[in-house]
Amino acid sequence: MARQILLPLVFVSGMASLAVEFGAARLLAPYFGTSLYVWGVLIGLVLVYLSAGYVLGGRLADRHPRPELLFQLTAWAGLWIGIIPLLSYPILLVSQQGFKTLDAGLVLGTLLAVLALFAVPVVLLGCVSPFAIRLLLRDVQTGGNTAGAVYALSTAGSILGTFLPVFWFIPTYGTRPTLVGFSLALLVPSVLGLWPVPRRRWYAALALVVVLAGVFVPPAVKPPEQGTLLYEKESPYQYIQVVQVGSQTQLLLNEGQAIHSIYDPGALTTGGPWDYVVIASAFRAQAAAEQVPRRVLILGLAGGTSARQDRAAFGDAVDITGVEIDPDVVAAGRRYFHLDQTHAHVAVQDARYWLATRPADDRYDVIVMDAYRQPYIPFHLTTREFFDLARQHLAPGGVVVVNAGRTRTDYRLVAALGSTMAATFDQVYMLDVPSFTNTMLYGTTEPTSLGGVEANLATGGDGLWHEVASSALSHGDLRLSDYHGQVFTDDLAPVERLIDEIILGYIQGSSR
Secondary structure (H helix, E strand, O other): OOHHHHHHHHHHHHHHHHHHHHHHHHHHHEEEEEEEEHHHHHHHHHHHHHHHHHHHHHHHHHOOOOHHHHHHHHHHHHHHHHHHHHHHHHHHHHHHHHHHOOOHHHHHHHHHHHOOOOHHHHHHHHHHHHHHHHHHOOOOOHHHHHHHHHHHHHHHHHHHHHHHHHHHHHHOOOOOOOOHHHHHHHHHHHHHHOOOOOOOHHHHHHHHHHHHHHHOOOOOOOOOOOOOEEEEEEEOEEEEEEEEEOEEEEEEEEOOOEEEEEEEOOOOOOOOOOHHHHHHOOOOOOOOOOOOOEEEEEEEEEEEEEHHHHHHHHHHHHHEEEEOHHHHHHHOOOHHOHHHOOOEEEEEEOHHHHHHOOOOOOEEEEEEEEEOOOOOOHHHOOOHHHHHHHHOOOOEEEEEEEEOOOOOEEEEEEEEHHHHHHHOOOEEEEEEOOOOOOEEEEEEEOOOOOOHHHHHHOOOOOHHHHHHHHHHHHHHOOOOOOOEEEEEOOOOOOOOHHHHHHOOOOOHHHHH
8 A cells, every 4th residue: 555655745845845835925925025145045945955955855765764764754844844834823923023123133033944944844844755656666677757747746746836836826715724734645644655554644643634624723913013904815916914003094015114005084295205196297398387197007006006196186187007926915905005096997917018019090198007016026128128118108298106115215226227227218207205215216208307397387277286495495305316327127127136135235334
């Protein structure tokens, strides 16, 4: 019976090893993000763990070529995978405090501790293939066929372990049930393999019971840094939180280090970057009256705050289209941020892909770029090629608005975006959001002057427009961008390295 279970065990082990990797990424995302560096560290360590497992498994198989030892190893791996969600959340909560106090040592140490949680099961899973080859090998002359069959079966399991979590388990059930499910898939053949061994069967059965009991333990919740949690969900793209802070409903994504939408039933202005989308049409040649945009495109709709501001400022005179990659964010926007009241046309799609597939004559007076997910941002939305594409879809005199994050003193990301936009647009203006660490960049498609823009702001409309324009003139440090450094391209856009340097500089500066 043991030999009959070996090949299914190889398949399930290959499947579990990839499922663990995706589960690790999802557990880390709400606290450390999904940047290229996080994925790089995660994949690199998994490969190190697998390599260690191959060596260990080969040596154990030569010294103790007994099937029950292999089943013990996989039973331990299954048990460990099943309790990872329970073990990881307390450590991740500590890491949240590390971000809050900006203790670099604590943050980095916690990241390594979380990744270390996955070392034991992945090393044990790495033992399976060489161990199984040793047990199945009966003739040296057929050793190649045996090894090939084992590795082919393990790889087939890995393929399934890639597609099942990504396209079914995680989007449908979440990370924790996914890890528990693959834990059970690994424990079942392990228990069957150990069942004929009386002194081992009860230990294996106990591991199965422990993991099954974990299914009924309420999932841990990542508490918001402030306010009351109204909603949280793991979407296929990110970790979503909606929190209530005073009279404001706020949308937080992934690490929760930036607010992506605000809804306040008692106030139109938020004090945030969304307010300054309203004045985009002032960045034109000087005009005698307010320039009301006819068509506005918002790339990165989120909960719809920018759309709400434009609708409040211009009424039915403006046609608003919003593009958001995550349907769960759109659903949260409708439920908590009154997105439907904006009457925006909503498209669920990647911002750049959506724009690239529009007809050439589909043009807008204002294009808002607010799809950046702080602190890390999609590189393909920061390049000259992207801004060239945006300009192609602007009407004559149109304006592109970019919301860029920064610290109070470090403008390196703003400088990089300003330099890149300067390669596409006639002029680039900058305006600091008084109450947020954000800078708005406005790219124009016709010759303009700072004096003309200031005159447009001073003589524009009333109501919300007037309130935002006054704030921009008195507190926004409105200026022409003088950045002409490196231009990001699709081939080279080191935006994540730049943001890591900004974060490290901020932490070092705060710890002094």
